[in-house]
Amino acid sequence: MRTLRSVASWFAPVLPESRVAILRTVLYLFVIIDIHLFVRDPIPLSRHPELYQPLLIERLFHLPPPSVPLTITLYLILVVGCLVAAANVLPRLAGAVVAAAFTWWTAIGMSYGKVDHDHLALVVAIWVLPTVGVIADRWRSMERSAQAGWALKCIQISVVFTYFLSALTKIRSGGWSITSWPESSILMWAIVRRPHGLGQFLLPYPELLHLMQWFSFTAELTAIVVLWLRGRALLAAAVFWMGFHVFTMATLYIHFAPTAICWLAFAPLERLGPWLRRVKAGRRERARGRSARHPVPVLRDQAVDSGG
Amino acid sequence: MGQGVRGISRMSYGWRIAATVLGVGLLLNGSLRMSDDLWPFGPLSQYAFSPAMDETIVITRVEGLLADGRRIDLPLRVESAGISRAEIEARIPQITADPALLRAVAEGWTSRHPAEPALLKVWLVQDETRLVNGRVGPARLVVLTTWELPS
Numbered sequence: 021m022r023t024l025r026s027v028a029s030w031f032a033p034v035l036p037e038s039r040v041a042i043l044r045t046v047l048y049l050f051v052i053i054d055i056h057l058f059v060r061d062p063i064p065l066s067r068h069p070e071l072y073q074p075l076l077i078e079r080l081f082h083l084p085p086p087s088v089p090l091t092i093t094l095y096l097i098l099v100v101g102c103l104v105a106a107a108n109v110l111p112r113l114a115g116a117v118v119a120a121a122f123t124w125w126t127a128i129g130m131s132y133g134k135v136d137h138d139h140l141a142l143v144v145a146i147w148v149l150p151t152v153g154v155i156a157d158r159w160r161s162m163e164r165s166a167q168a169g170w171a172l173k174c175i176q177i178s179v180v181f182t183y184f185l186s187a188l189t190k191i192r193s194g195g196w197s198i199t200s201w202p203e204s205s206i207l208m209w210a211i212v213r214r215p216h217g218l219g220q221f222l223l224p225y226p227e228l229l230h231l232m233q234w235f236s237f238t239a240e241l242t243a244i245v246v247l248w249l250r251g252r253a254l255l256a257a258a259v260f261w262m263g264f265h266v267f268t269m270a271t272l273y274i275h276f277a278p279t280a281i282c283w284l285a286f287a288p289l290e291r292l293g294p295w296l297r298r299v300k301a302g303r304r305e306r307a308r309g310r311s312a313r314h315p316v317p318v319l320r321d322q323a324v325d326s327g328g
Numbered sequence: 329m330g331q332g333v334r335g336i337s338r339m340s341y342g343w344r345i346a347a348t349v350l351g352v353g354l355l356l357n358g359s360l361r362m363s364d365d366l367w368p369f370g371p372l373s374q375y376a377f378s379p380a381m382d383e384t385i386v387i388t389r390v391e392g393l394l395a396d397g398r399r400i401d402l403p404l405r406v407e408s409a410g411i412s413r414a415e416i417e418a419r420i421p422q423i424t425a426d427p428a429l430l431r432a433v434a435e436g437w438t439s440r441h442p443a444e445p446a447l448l449k450v451w452l453v454q455d456e457t458r459l460v461n462g463r464v465g466p467a468r469l470v471v472l473t474t475w476e477l478p479s
Contacts, residue, residue, distance in 0.1 A: 031345045034333055064410035068432040071411075071419055076365045127367065132411075133418020135364040137372040144351070151344075165334035170344045177352065185359040186372035192360060194378045204378035205462055212385045212457050212464065226462040274375075 032170035036290035038161040040152045040168045041108050043175075043284055044115075045159075047145055048106035050281050051122055055098055058278065059129040059139070066091040071132050078127055086128045094128075097121045105150075108158040115150025122146055137186065138275075141282035144178040159293050175285035176247060182279050183243035183261075190237060202233040210272050219271035239264065246286075258283055381462040386470075387455040388417045390433045395445035402437045402450070410436025416452075420472065423452055427475035434477055449476045 065071070066086035074085070084090065098121050105114035123146075126139055148171040155161050155168075194200030207229040211219035222229060239260075246257045262280060269275045358369040379385070390402045390409070404413035411432055416423070423429045430450050438447055452472040458465040 028341050028345065031348055032336070032341060037334070061406045061410075061412065061415075064406060064436065065415070067410065067435075070429060071415065071432060075367050077367065123368070130364075130367055132415040134412070134414035135367050135370065135373075137374045140355075140368060140372070143368050163332045163334055166336045166341070167334065170348075174348060174351070177348070181352070181355055182372065185355060186374070186376060188356075188359045189371045189373050189376040190378075192371070193373065193376050200378045201376070205381055205383055205459055206375055206377070206379055208459060208462065208464070209379040209383060209385050210375060213387055223464055 028166075031173060032166040033173065034164050034166050035169035035172055036161070037152065037155045037163045037165055037168045038157075038159055038290040038293060039288070040149065040171055041155045041158045041161055042289040042292060043145075043172075044108055044111065044149050045106045046284060047142065047149065047281065048102040048118065050278070051118065051142070051146065052099060052102045054142070054278060055095065055122075055125060059126050059136075061132075062086060062125055062128040063088065063091045063095065065128070065132050068132075073131055073133065075127055075131055075135075077123075078131060083124065083127075086131075091125075091128065094121050094125050098125060108155060111155070112150045112153055115146070119146045119150065137182070139278050140182050141175060141178040142278040145175045145282055145285070148174045172285045175282050179279060179282045179285065180243050180246050182276075183240040187237060187240035187243075190240075202237045203230060204233070205229075207233055207272075210274075214273050217269075217271050217273045222271065236264070254286060258286060379459070381459060383459045385457045385459065387457075388413060388420065389453050389455065390416065390430065391451045391453055392434070392437065392447045393449040395448055398445075402433060404433070408437065408440060409433050410440065420452070424473045427452070427473045430473075430475040431477075434475075447477055448479075449474060 066088050069085055069087070072085050074083070077083075097117065101114050101118040101121060104110060105118050123143055126143065130136060152165070152167045152171050156163065190201035191198060194204070205226070207219075208223070208226060211217075211223055211229075243261075246254070249257055261283065265276050265280050354369040358366050359371040362370055364370045364373065388404070390404060391399055392402045393399050402409055404411065404416055406412055416433065419429065430452060434447050434450050438444075451474045454470045454472060455467060456470055457467045
């Protein structure tokens, strides 16, 4: 019985619902940014039905091939749905609509030959966020629940698995060898193909690139421990991975923004509301204090006077 | 400052844990055994292959001949051609078999550059860079196919 309870509390720890409410706002607004900056090609791609190759998920659900009216409709649904869901209004309905529409939208973007992997955590997030249901008081909610904890844990697992699984795939693609990927010319290959970033300055140093490959491979393979970190250790891990994304962005022009934003599922966002209220109260307090002392000249004026 | 804890039934715990275990299982299956076709449960294979020390690295491009005689690069980005390099690269066998598929690039570029002279012909080309012992070696340009736009 005790093990059962501890299993349940690992998968669904009791966490503040305000964290989910804030995360909803951030992630649904991020989806709007995403469809303009990252998965931004479904509408132009839908003009070329001859290049469409549906993924299993699209064949399984008999989804119609993308056309311009279809992708524009999806786009409009996403924008409206995200704005409603970001406000924590109709969280189940708006959330489910966004989840289905965004999954389809992203699947279309990946149905013309190129499949990206930076959307795993975000896609999982938009499917689990609606399950928490209505959060009374939204950002100001004082309630905690296992429902909130489960949604957050799912997002956390998918963030960490984005790294861990990519390490497994590297082992698999190298013929089930640990050394073949880190010792390969993969970074050289990536920089030659994207010669715009800082990476071009590393081209003369293949040994350094191998060292970087070993470093990132080790980090990815061990990323799974993040699920058991707390406090400062967790903060250190988050800072490390943000640094990792900034570095790959600068050297290779590869951003993992949809994964990076989902790191917020680890952050104690619930402290944001009380902190903002404290700051506001403090400002009000100071304003009152100043007005009480109003007749007294301020310090710097005195200094100027006495100095002159 | 009452901090309540919302109740949760056994059933609710049950399906949540089952869904997580199923999801993790599907993801492991995807990365260890499956292909990109299974997205979002496929392998996380971006940059996950191992180029050899003497690999030939190719950059696929499309060049176009304009009515004023200029031959220019038609950048394969969504903003400039309506389609990105990766999508063209994934379709190279189909395009070399049926060069008219380059219409996607030609039309995408033309509609986004109305002030430019008409496109007469497009080339699907590759810049090939050979690695020699893990270092950048000689480069050359290879033409894969061409397509003349119907006038």
